[in-house]
Amino acid sequence: MDALDLARWQFGITTVYHWLFVPITIGMSLLVAMVHTAWVRTGKPHYLRATKFWGKLLLINFAMGVVTGIVQEFQFGMNWSSYSRFVGDIFGAPLAMEALLAFFLESTFLGLWIFGWDRLPKKLHLACIWLVAFGTMLSGYFILAANSFMQWPVGFTIANGRAELTDFGAVLTNKVVLATFPHTIFAAWLSAGIVFMAVSAWHVGRRRDLDVFRPSLKLGLWTALISFVLIFFSGDTLGKIMTETQPMKMAAAEALYETMQPAPFSLLTIGTLDGTEPIFQLEIPGALSFLATGSFDGKVQGINDLQAQYEKEFGPGDYRPYIPITYWGFRLMIGAGALAALIALVLLWLTRKGRIPERRWIWSVAVWSVVLPIVAHSFGWIFTEMGRQPWIVFSQMETVAGVSPSVSAGTVLFSLIVFTLLYGVLAVVELGLMIKYGRKAPPPVEPPKEDDDSTLAFAY
Known part of the structure; x- marks a missing residue:
């Protein structure tokens, strides 16, 4: 490294x-x-x-x-x-x-x-x-x-x-x-x-x-x-x-590779070893759209579309997290x-x-x-x-x-x-x-007296 x-x-x-x-x-x-x-x-x-x-x-x-x-x-x-x-x-x-x-x-x-x-x-x-x-x-x-x-x-x-x-x-x-x-x-x-x-x-x-x-x-x-x-x-x-603010992070959190409307929430995703595409997904329909947009019919951008968008905006490079x-x-x-x-x-x-x-x-x-x-x-x-x-x-x-x-x-x-x-x-x-x-058991202490003139004491 x-x-x-x-x-x-x-x-x-x-x-x-x-x-x-x-x-x-x-x-x-x-x-x-x-x-x-x-x-x-x-x-x-x-x-x-x-x-x-x-x-x-x-x-x-x-x-x-x-x-x-x-x-x-x-x-x-x-x-x-x-x-x-x-x-x-x-x-x-x-x-x-x-x-x-x-x-x-x-x-x-x-x-x-x-x-x-x-x-x-x-x-x-x-x-x-x-x-x-x-x-x-x-x-x-x-x-x-x-x-x-x-x-x-x-x-x-x-x-x-x-x-x-x-x-x-x-x-x-x-x-x-x-x-x-x-x-x-x-x-x-x-x-x-x-x-x-x-x-x-x-x-x-x-x-x-x-x-x-x-x-x-x-x-x-x-x-x-x-x-x-x-x-x-x-x-x-x-x-x-x-x-x-960071749509790529939301897409990566759900392994959402393609833009979808509505977008499902993935309970389980099995993808390729390099993480570039899914192989199997267990999903709840529309749940990701609600989490991301507040609507069960909302549009959520996918990793691949965001990668292409960032390449145009920031130049060549890999903008996908792991x-x-x-x-x-x-x-x-x-x-x-x-x-x-x-x-x-x-x-x-x-x-x-x-x-x-x-x-x-x-x-x-x-x-x-x-x-x-x-x-x-x-x-x-x-x-x-x-x-x-x-x-x-x-x-x-x-x-x-x-x-x-x-x-x-x-x-x-x-x-x-x-x-x-x-x-x-x-x-x-x-x-x-x-x-x-x-x-340990709690200390068997008595309530402190407010009129006590003793010096500062460390209680522990």
């Missing part, structure tokens, strides 16, 4: 690994804030115990997300310097706002929340974790705004071979980010709900600390179900925006998320009116379902980024032109091996810590 292939592998591995922590942090910060609010409003000790328990898992995940996220920005200068020169004037603005505004907000108030248990008034202390939850979502918005420019560039002009910012408001209100942000946040809530469900199921199945984990289980189950419904509707909107990855990535994203929601629905029914199922396999399924949102998120981003290929900035710069010209394949290979091994160690550490503290 050359430097381009290695650089793409490195960025893909580190990005997907980093994204494992981001949605869980976004979702868990909200759920921890809700549990903390329940304690402040009711004064019931089991809500305080739950807040301390889930807060510890949130901190582990947050710390790992920070460590792995730092690497991402260095890669822009190391492996993708040509891309950075081209788009830095635009890409740098939302990234700077994410670091200086959103991350500063969430990290500062997370610190106050950690150390303020025995010092801050209850309501002020509660406000800290709500600001953390808001900060994580704000951080996600700025990152998605930067990424959405790569999907649908707006608010710029080309001067001296570079994209120069002309309208920052247009970048922040890009139609792609306005559709992507709610879809991503709802998916983050689904992830957090499943984490709450899985960990609580481990304890409830063993009849441990039911006063803490039964409410946590219910919160996780309802969060997962409500989030999935919201994901369904936000995904419908995102599909229409994707058809409008179809097997986009096709199956799209389905694994939807399938894993839907399966997680289905498990939550079944478990909610089985635990209604205080019931606790006796069959251990039910609780085992609930525990292992924690991997499903991780799979859905990973393949969702793989589909999003691979479906844009061969563009690194759609219609403006191809990926092959964005790699650093002076970095050798050997250098990239070395850093790829180092990062992969390092991230493998971090994965073991993260998993070990989450399992260790997820299995």
Whole structure:
């Protein structure tokens, strides 16, 4: 493999690994804030115990997300310097706002929340974790705004071979980010709900600390179900925006080779090895037309017609993404998320009116379902980024032109091996810590006294 292939592998591995922590942090910060609010409003000790328990898992995940996220920005200068020169004037603005505004907000108030248990008034202390939850979502918005420019560039002009910012408001209100942000946040809530469900199921199945984990289980189950419904509707909107801005990605997601009106949704497609044409397809008539256009009789452009159109518009070249990855990535994203929601629905029914199922396999399924949102998120981003290929900035710069010209394949290979091994160690550490503290009983704490004059205390 050359430097381009290695650089793409490195960025893909580190990005997907980093994204494992981001949605869980976004979702868990909200759920921890809700549990903390329940304690402040009711004064019931089991809500305080739950807040301390889930807060510890949130901190582990947050710390790992920070460590792995730092690497991402260095890669822009190391492996993708040509891309950075081209788009830095635009890409740098939302990234700077994410670091200086959103991350500063969430990290500062997370610190106050950690150390303020025995010092801050209850309501002020509660406000800290709500600001953390808001900060994580704000951080996600700025990152998605930067990424959405790569999907649908707006608010710029080309001067001296570079994209120069002309309208920052247009970048922040890009139609792609306005559709992507709610879809991503709802998916983050689904992830957090499943984490709450899985960990609580481990304890409830063993009849441990039911006063803490039964409410946590219910919160996780309802969060997962409500989030999935919201994901369904936000995904419908995102599909229409994707058809409008990147029709090739939509066609590749469905392996739709020829333009059709109406267009069916493919449940299963078997194609040639090079992905240029289908051999067998199992379809739902008109479903793709509705997803793409809002009408069951809508016209959806096919891969072959779009390839011919792009050749006329951008010059000779292959503008098709790798179809097997986009096709199956799209389905694994939807399938894993839907399966997680289905498990939550079944478990909610089985635990209604205080019931606790006796069959251990039910609780085992609930525990292992924690991997499903991780799979859905990973393949969702793989589909999003691979479906844009061969563009690194759609219609403006191809990926092959964005790699650093002076970095050798050997250098990239070395850093790829180092990062992969390092991230493998971090994965073991993260998993070990989450399992260790997820299995522990919630701390037997008493509500803090507001008139306590003790120094700041680390609650964990």
